[in-house]
Amino acid sequence: MNKIFRRTYSYYFLLPAAIIYFIIFILPTLMSFFFSFTRWDLTNWEFIGFDNFITFFNEQSLSIGFKNTVIYAVVTCGLKVVSGLLLGVLLTSNLRTKDYLRSVIFFPTLVSTIAVGIVFSVMMHPSQGIINMALDFIGIQGPDWLGNTHLALFSVAFVDVWKGVGFATVIYIAGILSIPSEYYEALQIDGGSAWHKFWNIIVPLSRPATNSVIILAFIGGLRSFDLIWAMTKGGPGFTTDVIASIIYKQYQGGFYGLATAGNVILFLVVTALVFPLYTYLNRKEVDL
Amino acid sequence: MHIQSNKRVITLLSASFILAALSACGNGNTNENAGSGEAQNGNSEKEVKLTLMAGSTQDTVNTANALIEGFKKIKPNITIELETSPGGTEGDNLIKTRLATGDMADVFLYNSGSLMKALDPEKNMVDLTNESFMASVVDSYKPTVSVNDKVYGVPAGSTVAGGWFYNKKIYADLGLNVPKTWAELMANNEKIKAAGITPVIGSFKDTWTSQIVVLADFYNVQALAPTFADDYTAHKATNANTPAALRSFEKLQELNDKGYFNKDKLATTYDAGMKMLVEGKGAQYPMLSLATPTMAQNFPDQIDNIGFFAQPSDDASQNGLTVWMPTSAYIYKESEHIEEAKQFLAYIASVEGAQAISVVSKPVGPYLIKDAVIPDDVPSLVKEMLPYFDAGFTAPALEFVSPIKGPSLEQLTVEVGSGIKNGKEGAAAYDKDVEKQAKQLGLEGW
Numbered sequence: 096m097n098k099i100f101r102r103t104y105s106y107y108f109l110l111p112a113a114i115i116y117f118i119i120f121i122l123p124t125l126m127s128f129f130f131s132f133t134r135w136d137l138t139n140w141e142f143i144g145f146d147n148f149i150t151f152f153n154e155q156s157l158s159i160g161f162k163n164t165v166i167y168a169v170v171t172c173g174l175k176v177v178s179g180l181l182l183g184v185l186l187t188s189n190l191r192t193k194d195y196l197r198s199v200i201f202f203p204t205l206v207s208t209i210a211v212g213i214v215f216s217v218m219m220h221p222s223q224g225i226i227n228m229a230l231d232f233i234g235i236q237g238p239d240w241l242g243n244t245h246l247a248l249f250s251v252a253f254v255d256v257w258k259g260v261g262f263a264t265v266i267y268i269a270g271i272l273s274i275p276s277e278y279y280e281a282l283q284i285d286g287g288s289a290w291h292k293f294w295n296i297i298v299p300l301s302r303p304a305t306n307s308v309i310i311l312a313f314i315g316g317l318r319s320f321d322l323i324w325a326m327t328k329g330g331p332g333f334t335t336d337v338i339a340s341i342i343y344k345q346y347q348g349g350f351y352g353l354a355t356a357g358n359v360i361l362f363l364v365v366t367a368l369v370f371p372l373y374t375y376l377n378r379k380e381v382d383l
Numbered sequence: 384m385h386i387q388s389n390k391r392v393i394t395l396l397s398a399s400f401i402l403a404a405l406s407a408c409g410n411g412n413t414n415e416n417a418g419s420g421e422a423q424n425g426n427s428e429k430e431v432k433l434t435l436m437a438g439s440t441q442d443t444v445n446t447a448n449a450l451i452e453g454f455k456k457i458k459p460n461i462t463i464e465l466e467t468s469p470g471g472t473e474g475d476n477l478i479k480t481r482l483a484t485g486d487m488a489d490v491f492l493y494n495s496g497s498l499m500k501a502l503d504p505e506k507n508m509v510d511l512t513n514e515s516f517m518a519s520v521v522d523s524y525k526p527t528v529s530v531n532d533k534v535y536g537v538p539a540g541s542t543v544a545g546g547w548f549y550n551k552k553i554y555a556d557l558g559l560n561v562p563k564t565w566a567e568l569m570a571n572n573e574k575i576k577a578a579g580i581t582p583v584i585g586s587f588k589d590t591w592t593s594q595i596v597v598l599a600d601f602y603n604v605q606a607l608a609p610t611f612a613d614d615y616t617a618h619k620a621t622n623a624n625t626p627a628a629l630r631s632f633e634k635l636q637e638l639n640d641k642g643y644f645n646k647d648k649l650a651t652t653y654d655a656g657m658k659m660l661v662e663g664k665g666a667q668y669p670m671l672s673l674a675t676p677t678m679a680q681n682f683p684d685q686i687d688n689i690g691f692f693a694q695p696s697d698d699a700s701q702n703g704l705t706v707w708m709p710t711s712a713y714i715y716k717e718s719e720h721i722e723e724a725k726q727f728l729a730y731i732a733s734v735e736g737a738q739a740i741s742v743v744s745k746p747v748g749p750y751l752i753k754d755a756v757i758p759d760d761v762p763s764l765v766k767e768m769l770p771y772f773d774a775g776f777t778a779p780a781l782e783f784v785s786p787i788k789g790p791s792l793e794q795l796t797v798e799v800g801s802g803i804k805n806g807k808e809g810a811a812a813y814d815k816d817v818e819k820q821a822k823q824l825g826l827e828g829w
Contacts, residue, residue, distance in 0.1 A: 134823065136503065137483045154815055156791060220650045242649030244803055330590065331649050332798030347476035348790030349501055350819055 124362075131356035136349065147356035156333045157357075160341040161364070167252055167323075167337055168316030168368075174256040175263040175312045176305060182260065183267025183304075184297060197268070201261035208258065212325025215254045216241060219326075241327050244334045251326050251335060255319065263308045270304025271297055306376040310369065317365050338364070431461045431723045434488035436481075438474060439467035442676045443710070445743040446540060447492065453739035454730045461723050463490075471591045472790060475501075482507045482715075489718040490727055492539055495527040495708040496783040499536065501824070504528075508535040509714040509721055516729035524751040527708045527783045536711035537732040541746030541757075543707040544768055545599030545780065546693045548660055548668040553580060554690075561692045563699040565634065572643045575666045583638055584665035585648030585800055586656030590793040593800050595669045596638065596694070597792075600631035602703040602778045603696035612784040618821065618828040622810040630697075632813075633806035635799045649801060661685050669694065671707060672747035672768065679745060679762055691764040693771065703776035704768065708783055709751065748772065786824060789816035 131147055133140040151157045182200060186193050203211065218225045219240035227237030240250040278296045287295070298305075320339035323329065329336035329344065336344075342357035437447040444467060451463045466488060468474045475498065481487045482502060493499060502508070511517060512534045517525075520537055528536035547568075549561075554571075557578055562568035572582035586592045604611055607627035614620035615628075622628040638644060645651060645665060657674055659665040661682045668674075672691060679686045693704045712731050714724045730736045737755035740746075745761045749772050757765070771777055782788045792813055799809035821829040 136823070138506070150819070156794070156812065156816070221647050222650075224650075239647070239649060242647075242801070328590070330794065330797060331587065331801055332794055332803045334803070344472070344790065347472045347479075348820065348823075349475075349479055350823055353819065 127355050127358060130352060131359045133352045135352040135355070137351055140352070143352070147353045148360065150353060151356060151360060156336070157341055157345075159333050160336050160338040163248055163335065164317055164319075164337040164339075164364070165368075167248060167255075167319060168313050170249065170252045171255045171259065171316040171319075172309060172312040174252070175260055176308050178256065178260045179263025179267045179308055180298070180301070180305070182264040183271050183301075184293065186264065187268055187271045197264075200264050203258045204261040206258070208321040209325045211254065211258055212322050216326045219250060242331055244331060247327055247331065247335045251323050254326065255316070255322050258322070259312065259315070263312065266308050266311075267301060267304050270301040274300045302379065309376060310373055313372065314365060314369055317368065318361070429460065431720050433461060433463045433490060433718075433720055433723055433727065434466060435463050435727075436466050436468055436478070436488035436491040438470050438492065438710070440470060440677070441680065442673065442744050443467075443492065445676070445680075446710075446740050449739045449743040450539065450727075450731055450736060453736065454727055457730065457735075458723075458726060461726070463727065471589070471793070475790075478502065485717060487715040487717070489720055489724050490712055490714055492710045492712050494782075495524075495536060495538075495711045496780070497786045497788040498782065499528055499711065499713070500530055500786045501820075504530045504535045504713075505533070507716055509716050509718075509724070511535060511537070511714070511725075511728070514725060514729070516725075516732045519734075519753050520732055521751040521753060524708060527779070528711050528713075536713045537728050538709045538751040539712045539731050539736075540709035540740055540744070541737075541750050542709055542748035544672045544691070544693070544704040544748050544771075544777075545595055545707060546669070546672070546691055546704060547599075548670055548674065548764070549690050549692065550660060550663055550666050551688050551690050553663060553666045561690070562695050563702055564695050565697050568695055569637070569641070572638075572641065572667075576641075576643060580663070581645040581659070581665040582643040582667060583645075584651070584656045584659050584668040585644040586651045586653050586668075587649045587797045587800060588651055589653040590797055592653050592656065592670065593796040594793050595671065596635045596800070597631045597796055598780055598782075599669065599671075599694045599705045600634060600696075601781045602693065602705040602776075603701060604628050604631060604781075605778050605784075606696065606701045606703070612781060615781075616785045616787060616821075616826065618826075621814040623807060623814055629807065629810050632799055632810040634694075635796060636802075636806035636809070639800050639802050644800065649797075657681070661689065672765070673707075675747045675762055675764065676744040686762045686764075689762070689764055691768055693776075703778060704771045705780050706748065706777045707780050787817050787821050787826070789813055789820050791816040 130140065132142060132144055134143050134146075135141075186197050186200070190196065219227075221227055221237070221239040221242060224240075226240065230237040238246055241247050274296065278300065279292070282292055282296060318339060319337060320343065323335055323337055323340055324343070327335045329340040338357060338361045342354050342361065345357060346354040435447060435451065437443050444465070447465050451465060454461070454463065468477045478487070478491065478493060479502065487507070493502070510533045512529075512532075516537070517534060524538055525534050528534055553575065554560075557574055559571045559574060560567075562571055575582040604625075604627045608620075608625055611620055611625055611628060615622075620628075622632065645659070651659070653674075654677075656665070656668055656670070657678050658681075660668045661678055675686070675689075678689065693702055695702055712728055714721060714728065718724055732752060734752060734755045737746075737750045737752045741758050745765065746757050747761075747765055748768060749757065757769070795804070795809045795813050795816070798804040798812075799806055804812065818829060
């Protein structure tokens with residue numbers, strides 16, 4: 096007994112944390128897997144098998160969420176990577192005001208998402224909003240940013256990028272600053288231009304930063320809820336509904352089993368998309 | 384020595400952590416009892432504090448405050464604190480969550496009809512069927528707040544009609560008459576549009592307002608298909624395959640197809656919509672008459688320039704108002720002050736309560752308290768509505784004669800009203816939406 100105890104006693108120190116982790120994270124996850132197969136009103140449940148999942152895929156108002164979520168994630172991720180990289184390069188150059196600009200660019204990340212959403216939705220009012228009034232001043236008829244069914248999702252994605260690009264820029268700045276200066280010296284000796292500096296040194300060697308930004312922005316985009324809710328509530332109709340806002344609406348309607356099933360689907364979608372992406376990106380990472 | 388002081392530090396830290404944890408638990412408990420504190424004073428009457436939850440629109444807050452102040456005068460030992468909840472589905476969400484987590488106010492104001500039935504009244508509300516004050520409530524109201532023949536609420540406000548507000552000056556300038564058929568209404572719209580004014584105001588940013596054209600048509604639906612409500616509940620009839628019901632969705636589609644809505648309808652809010660109507664930027668606004676007190680408060684000189692007519696059917700001989708039961712007051716079953724809450728509800732269900740409300744929020748239809756009269760200083764549009772009630776040309780809206788109302792209707796009506804779906808697609812999608820609600824309620828036949 097003593098020998099076994101001696102070998103395993105160090106694990107007992109993990110026990111308190113493990114119990115808390117189990118109760119707060121693992122147990123609710125398992126419970127939600129269970130309840131997603133039921134019709135539930137928080138006190139009584141009735142087992143209905145895969146019905147909730149079938150409803151999610153069949154109803155047009157629910158399945159549109161998949162398309163919108165992926166589009167939103169890809170667009171915001173792509174724009175954040177590109178803009179973050181360009182701003183990162185700008186803010187690590189010899190600009191005199193770069194410290195000030197760094198804080199300005201990072202500032203939107205700190206502001207409340209709901210406040211940003213409300214302000215931008217007022218600004219995007221088709222006739223009284225500042226954006227269209229400014230466009231009108233120079234003679235362009237601005238579209239209904241949040242009411243046009245083709246444009247609405249992209250308008251919200253744009254605001255998301257505006258808000259999140261500071262975070263991506265900071266990661267890129269860290270990545271770019273960690274590139275050893277030998278590479279720049281080698282470039283000078285070989286007589287390279289600014290374009291070579293960018294494309295052949297900075298982009299490949301900031302691959303770790305790029306990977307982090309892609310993963311974080313993509314996961315964030317897949318799970319996004321607050322901004323969309325504050326700006327359009329999934330409207331007009333269902334055109335900007337993403338999985339997260341659809342889940343919220345099913346919860347509001349009192350369909351708790353259906354909402355839980357939606358959350359399970361979101362979990363599976365995020366895992367299915369992000370895990371391969373992560374493995375792929377890690378394989379291409381270069382060790383400095 | 385070293386080990387001793389380390390031990391001391393560890394003991395101190397663990398003791399403070401335990402204290403913090405205990406006080407957090409303690410706070411959690413008192414949060415549940417917030418607002419229900421009692422203190423004995425010298426008299427035999429206990430000082431009691433009740434909490435009241437109500438919606439956040441200007442009108443509802445005024446009504447709630449009037450009831451609170453009026454009640455304080457007759458029962459000074461009971462103080463009531465008001466908390467507000469948002470409107471529409473977000474408010475539904477908040478109330479359902481608070482009920483589920485056991486954290487609801489003692490008394491809460493909420494819709495009657497199917498929305499109330501979705502809150503599981505038998506589990507969450509106090510049964511009021513045998514209370515003495517129920518005798519002063521009009522009988523036709525009681526089924527709308529009952530489940531299994533037990534009554535759970537009292538009316539707090541007047542009945543509300545759904546129809547079309549119109550700007551009398553625009554009508555007079557263009558020589559138009561109040562339409563008695565849908566075709567006449569569309570002809571009016573064409574003339575208004577030709578004069579460069581927006582014929583119909585849409586305020587789709589507040590999605591709940593987009594449902595009115597469909598819901599206010601119910602008088603016409605039930606006139607043509609009297610058994611629709613029961614068949615609908617039993618899954619024997621649907622919106623898509625009942626022509627009268629489908630027509631409601633098609634009417635909304637027609638208004639959009641002919642371009643009668645304001646261009647910015649998707650960005651216009653409820654408050655902006657009312658403002659447009661009064662300022663003459665829009666000629667007509669399909670809305671519930673509960674908009675009247677807000678307009679009367681914000682635009683007191685122009686309120687008599689606004690009229691109201693029932694949404695017409697295709698037949699001039701069939702013209703009546705679809706009526707909504709007022710917000711009702713319910714008592715939370717787990718309240719710690721049920722007796723005092725019942726006294727508050729008795730006040731709400733009395734003529735004095737109705738009069739207290741009418742001072743701050745003019746009634747927009749008859750009261751459901753026996754012997755409560757409508758004051759004379761109501762806006763002229765309310766007086767225009769009374770003949771419908773007197774002659775019996777009214778019908779309760781569908782949500783009061785059937786427990787099913789799908790939660791996505793307001794989004795579907797935005798889609799039909801802005802051309803994303805046509806009327807038939809909207810009706811079919813709503814039928815699917817309603818299926819979820821019916822199954823959740825466990826109704827027969829679904």
